[in-house]
Amino acid sequence: MLKIEHLTKTYPGGKIGVSDLSLEVKAGEIYGFIGHNGAGKTTTIKAIVGLHTFEQGTVLIDGISVTSDPLRAKSITAYIPDNPELYDNLSGMQFLNFVGDIFRVPKNVRKERVERYATELELRDALNNQVSSYSHGMKQKLAIIAAFMHEPKLLVMDEPFVGLDPKAAFTVKNMMREFCNKGSAIFFSTHVLEVAEKLCDKIAIIKDGRLIASGTMEEVKGNASLEEVFLEVTEEAN
Amino acid sequence: MRTLRILLRTNFLELVGSFRKKGKTSVIAAACTLIVLGLFLIGMFGIIGASTAFILVEKGLAEFSIYISLALGFIVALMFGVTNSTRDAKGNDTDMLLSMPIPKSHIVISKLLGMYLLDVLCTLVLLFPSMLIVVLVGGESPLLILRGLLFGLLIPAIPLFISLIISAVISALKRLTKFGQMFSVMVSILVVILYMFVVPNMTSFADSLEASTAEALEMMQQIPPLYWLTEAIYSGDLLCVLLSLLITLVPLGLAIWIHARSLSGIKMQADNSKKERVYRSSSARKAAFRMEFSRYFSSANWVMNTAFGVVILLLGVGYVAVKGVDGLSVFSEITVDGKSVVDVLNPVAWVAIAACVMNFFGMMTYTTPASVSIEGKRIWISKTLPIATRDILNAKIMVSLLIYQPFALLSSIVLGIRLECNPLHIIILYLISGLFQLLASLIGLIFGLIFVKLDWKNEAQVIKSGFAMTLTIFSCMGLGLITSAFCVFAVILREQQMLATLILLGEIVLLAGLSAGAYAIITHYGVRKYESLNG
Numbered sequence: 001m002l003k004i005e006h007l008t009k010t011y012p013g014g015k016i017g018v019s020d021l022s023l024e025v026k027a028g029e030i031y032g033f034i035g036h037n038g039a040g041k042t043t044t045i046k047a048i049v050g051l052h053t054f055e056q057g058t059v060l061i062d063g064i065s066v067t068s069d070p071l072r073a074k075s076i077t078a079y080i081p082d083n084p085e086l087y088d089n090l091s092g093m094q095f096l097n098f099v100g101d102i103f104r105v106p107k108n109v110r111k112e113r114v115e116r117y118a119t120e121l122e123l124r125d126a127l128n129n130q131v132s133s134y135s136h137g138m139k140q141k142l143a144i145i146a147a148f149m150h151e152p153k154l155l156v157m158d159e160p161f162v163g164l165d166p167k168a169a170f171t172v173k174n175m176m177r178e179f180c181n182k183g184s185a186i187f188f189s190t191h192v193l194e195v196a197e198k199l200c201d202k203i204a205i206i207k208d209g210r211l212i213a214s215g216t217m218e219e220v221k222g223n224a225s226l227e228e229v230f231l232e233v234t235e236e237a238n
Numbered sequence: 239m240r241t242l243r244i245l246l247r248t249n250f251l252e253l254v255g256s257f258r259k260k261g262k263t264s265v266i267a268a269a270c271t272l273i274v275l276g277l278f279l280i281g282m283f284g285i286i287g288a289s290t291a292f293i294l295v296e297k298g299l300a301e302f303s304i305y306i307s308l309a310l311g312f313i314v315a316l317m318f319g320v321t322n323s324t325r326d327a328k329g330n331d332t333d334m335l336l337s338m339p340i341p342k343s344h345i346v347i348s349k350l351l352g353m354y355l356l357d358v359l360c361t362l363v364l365l366f367p368s369m370l371i372v373v374l375v376g377g378e379s380p381l382l383i384l385r386g387l388l389f390g391l392l393i394p395a396i397p398l399f400i401s402l403i404i405s406a407v408i409s410a411l412k413r414l415t416k417f418g419q420m421f422s423v424m425v426s427i428l429v430v431i432l433y434m435f436v437v438p439n440m441t442s443f444a445d446s447l448e449a450s451t452a453e454a455l456e457m458m459q460q461i462p463p464l465y466w467l468t469e470a471i472y473s474g475d476l477l478c479v480l481l482s483l484l485i486t487l488v489p490l491g492l493a494i495w496i497h498a499r500s501l502s503g504i505k506m507q508a509d510n511s512k513k514e515r516v517y518r519s520s521s522a523r524k525a526a527f528r529m530e531f532s533r534y535f536s537s538a539n540w541v542m543n544t545a546f547g548v549v550i551l552l553l554g555v556g557y558v559a560v561k562g563v564d565g566l567s568v569f570s571e572i573t574v575d576g577k578s579v580v581d582v583l584n585p586v587a588w589v590a591i592a593a594c595v596m597n598f599f600g601m602m603t604y605t606t607p608a609s610v611s612i613e614g615k616r617i618w619i620s621k622t623l624p625i626a627t628r629d630i631l632n633a634k635i636m637v638s639l640l641i642y643q644p645f646a647l648l649s650s651i652v653l654g655i656r657l658e659c660n661p662l663h664i665i666i667l668y669l670i671s672g673l674f675q676l677l678a679s680l681i682g683l684i685f686g687l688i689f690v691k692l693d694w695k696n697e698a699q700v701i702k703s704g705f706a707m708t709l710t711i712f713s714c715m716g717l718g719l720i721t722s723a724f725c726v727f728a729v730i731l732r733e734q735q736m737l738a739t740l741i742l743l744g745e746i747v748l749l750a751g752l753s754a755g756a757y758a759i760i761t762h763y764g765v766r767k768y769e770s771l772n773g
Contacts (some may be wrong), residue, residue, distance in 0.1 A: 053769075085617065086619070087619070089537075097518060098528070101522060103744065110517055124380055
């Protein structure tokens, strides 16, 4: 579903964001992406969703290149940023209608999905309020509903659990699993290793823009805990 | 005071840092534009202040000239203050600052300082030349200048207080009703109209004023606070000095107190949980346009800064429709070969003049220079959605066209009928003004893409003082001069109607060609530039 080959991104000024990164996320997989702050997680994610250009490599979503056919690639992708800055002067409902229109989600389907997800995430009653009145967690929930609403083939999430209350985090994890069971894929970054360990089918560890470990959870961590492996491989890479 | 000093230093460092990030060329260009604008403002206000004072001092009304300068300074400061009050003064960093051991008053002072300094500058630029003339020509004591400078620093506290009160009312109205936004735009437009009416006419008012010293004193006493300030500066009367200190320092303290309270005020939230959720669908292009449109109308500041030209245009057209062109003194007083110009000009010439005037309003009415920067950190939304960049940019252009074109068409028809033009000339009038505004919008979008600023703290930074906006204004002024040349030729050759009409058609062809070129730049360079942006 997502294939990254030799991705290299250098920032103006020479700082390397990501260097020769390759990985593949298959349909039905939840793929975790972990690393220190500034390791290159967000840079990789922004390259996948078309927010960053990159000099080398290819990013294919369901076989579609994000550079040569960005619109088709975007039409089957959803992105949830770590700090969702949304249109403050719209109501939550207006924002969802906007996203639904862009992704051409029929009205009845839109209604059914929004009602379901908004009820699950306990945001239903606040949907008619302005986004400016939302807390960080509520904005995160709104961005999650907007992403799930059009049922993309690939869901890219940057630190999706930051700001969510424990119940909402639990609900989102269930939604993610259910979503992948239908044949879609999720690629997400996180600092919460316990979540990655329990939720992910595969993981990749990135350090200083380079992939230092990747594979299924068993391949990467074996019998040790993910925390131990993470600390060990990142130390080794030094 | 230590925390205030730290805050001011940090604000300054952040300002310097924002320039450093832009690169040398942008900084030099921004500095040049600021200097030109500064000199223009100082020159304009200084000349108005000095010429008004000179006329009044010559008439033996030296004290009245100080009074008039103070009134002008007050109006200008009020205009800036009210225009500023349409924006939310709470910056992105307020919550962080409130969590630190910093007195609220220091946070407020650090935030209001920029607005206050601008008011001080305007007041002094108007007041100083008057005082200089009163001392040099009127032979008053030089101490007057010292007192004037002292009160020049305090006077802006009054309009600042008023604008903060209006700001609080607007903010309350926005929360309680749907009309807060509209109210805020209306108040701003009214104050700007007051400014436009009063300030340029002040010199001619002074010129036509025939009053004795006693009559002038009586006039001044009608507004006691202004009179006290005038007396405090002119004669240094102790009671008036004390009263002046009272009416400036108390509002300043109140302004800071009100603002400090509103900083951490809990906003009322309506309970919309029982309200029906409306699901409606439209095409992706329409959705992008609707989003752009609602973003525009959700910002009173943006509307205020761009819709003003349309309001004045409609007022002017309404006036001409009722009174006719002979009702406008600018035309009725001009004579050619002993005849009023109104009787000399034919419909083609009127179309040329009307096109020129409408272009001026078109010059004030475009939303595009700020339309890219206004997306700020939310740009990730449009960039990650499956919508073509060209459609996003087209939506920005469409909003700009929509706020002017229908009114331009209406104005062309009304003016055309009133000026007894034939349908062809009505179409020509609309095409010239419509194409001019289209070109201005396209140029604005190009500059908006080149000089984009996504890391703003307050939207006013990109709406009012953005570099893209300033450059667009100057470019449109240049463009206005070029198109005026066509109109001048059409007026000169008015008797050869066919030739005059051809000249106006030539203007249409030029504007259409330039618009096509500008649009081509947007669809090629603009699309690439937008796609390379990062919030």
